[in-house]
Amino acid sequence: MKVLKLIVSGWPVYTLILILCIFIVACCARQPSATSDTDAYHYPVTPGSAEWKAFTSHDQMLQASQVPASTLKKMSTEGLVVTVMNYPLYGEMLVYNTPQQGFDAVKSRFNGLQQLLRRDDAGVELLASYCKMDPLAVDESWGDAQKGKYSFVFTHIETMLAQDAILVKLTKSQLQELLAVSLEKYDEKQQHEIYGGGSLTSTLWVMGKALQKAGDPSFTEQVQQNTRLQRFLADGFFPDDAVVDAIISSTEKYLGL
Amino acid sequence: MKKHIYWYRYISVVILCLMLVVALSPVLHAQSLQGMVTTDAYVFPVTPGSAEWKAFTSHDEMLEACQIPEAILREMSTESLVETALGYPLYGDIWAYNSPQQGFEAVAAQFNGLAELLTRKDAGKVLLAKYSRMSPLDIEEKWNDTQKGTYSFDIANIEILLSQESILSSLTELELGDLRNDAMKKLLAKQNVGIDGQLTISLTSQLVEGIFKSSDSSLAYYYDYVYTPAGTPVQVIMGLTELTPEQKAAAYAWVAAVYPNATVEAGPTSNYNCHSYAWYNQSTSNTRWMNSPAAYMTDGSYVYHGTYPYYWRAGMKMFYVAEGSHSAILISVNFDYAGYDGWICRSKWGAYPLMRHAASYSPYNSIVIGFYDR
Secondary structure (H helix, E strand, O other): OHHHHHHHHOHHHHHHHHHHHHHHHHHHHOOOOOOOOOOOOOOOOOOOOHHHHOOOOHHHHHHHOOOOHHHHHHOOHHHHHHHHHOOOOHHHHHHOOOHHHHHHHHHHHOHHHHHHHHOOOHHHHHHHHHHHOOOOOOOOOOOHHHHHHHHHHHHHHHHHHOOHHHHOOOOHHHHHHHHHHHHHHHHHHOOOOOOOHHHHHHHHHHHHHHHHHHOOHHHHHHHHHOHHHHHHHHHOOOOOHHHHHHHHHHHHHHOOO | OHHHHHHHHHHHHHHHHHHHHHHHHHHHHHHHHHHHHOOOOOOOOOOOOOHHHHHOOOHHHHHHHOOOOHHHHHHOOHHHHHHHHHOOOOHHHHHHOOOHHHHHHHHHHHOHHHHHHHHOOOHHHHHHHHHHOOOHHHOOOOOOHHHHHHHHHHHHHHHHHHOOHHHHOOOOHHHHHHHHHHHHHHHHHHHHHOOOOHHHHHHHHHHHHHHHHHOOOOOOOEEEEEEOOOOOEEEEEEOOOOOOHHHHHHHHHHHHHHOOOOEEEEOOOOOOOHHHHHHHOOOOOOOOEOOOOHHHHHOOOOEEOOOOOOOOOOOOEEEEOOOOOEEEEEEEEOOOOOOOOOEEEEEEOOOOOEEEEEOOOOOOOOOOEEEEEO
């Protein structure tokens, strides 16, 4: 009886605690993660589901992964970046002979990526997402596939950042920031075994394309004289040592390092 | 009048000087060339063609006559030693063995000039400089067959020397890069000029491979050539950086999740891609990446059978035309299915696994697929 009295007399305190708990839980649930954010699109059919397994052709997969046009138009650019990064078939970019071929193939079939490339602030949002990514934030408890997938996320965003349609939307100071961030990530990637030469290649591609877009005179001159450098900038396919040296040294020089 | 006489004398002196320069220029030119090339190279006292050489009755006598006196050898500059080694009367013995490398080792064991050169720290630099001045494109049409063949062997002889581990390891990364680029240019030139046979062409390939192995760079790779059945060279890339074990695991997981109705037949690798697998070599130990198989389809090596052929057989080549292109090999056909759903094939998905799948069940646009057979 005494206990009951105590509870009844103390109800305002309990109510307050309860409200506080609900508020905290709600706040935690809204913490943004790398793959879900704001108004990003949730794909109704995803790999692993019974519906996905029932597909008998690639065309069916492509159709199920399009974003409804009305949703697409209303979506924020931030949400669109997340939507593109979560696109179930984004990995197809890596099964072509060159990164540029892979990007072009995915772009031609996915309306989400086409919409992102049209947004004026696409470059700024991609740069913001890229800045938040940490190549060394690899949880050692992850399995191999999860670690490998984490390394591919960098390749995906870097391939987007290397596109002329994105770089043209960045100011000189934003290009400079992109160069500084990518150089830092290039160094960090070399410190972890999950990133191989292919991962370094996509970072170098961003640097080379950003330098080119920034109009750095000495780099422009090198590009004019070096056909291998021209080819790498055009397709993102494995650079040779001389191309690596040219891009790294030009980036460091451009940043005054 | 005096002024005129002065001018006549002055002009006469200038003309005389000019005539003297013109008359002496061949001599000066020859002397300067000699100075550039021969420096203090050793002059072998007995050479093939001479009466003394003809009098030799054994190989040992030849070897003995061609040794360089130790005192001279030690004083000789590396530039001269290179010229001396390449001018060694028995250097051609290299080609009398089962392989050029076996021949080189035999000759190096018998000739003190070559043994000395391999110990010089700057041998690689000097050889690189000499090699860069040579080109298969320098061969002139007016030369006779012997001259052309000799020049081809001159390049091959220096390539054998450059391929030696002790020489390659003496070069810096930058020098190795220069040598690799130079050797690749020569490889292409040899294939275009048509004087070189498979033996001397393969020496350049081996040199490039040796350079690749000597390089510390993780991003080093090199070009090579394979040939269509009709003999057209097709450029391929070797030594691309491999996916990491984690990336391979992710590639496996991705194809299993996204393409559950396709079958993985071999693991992911950057060693070979779809075109190389379909057109060049179906072994999973294939090490060549091919970016364009166009020559196979255009030089008469294969016959085009349309996009939905009435005739089919397992092993036919399939070429996906749209979006960057893709190649596959036909396994079977079930005409009960619509479109390409019943056409089962095998193809390598970029650096991802080798897959068995319906032609319409892959990442590649199957709107138009061309079929080819021999």
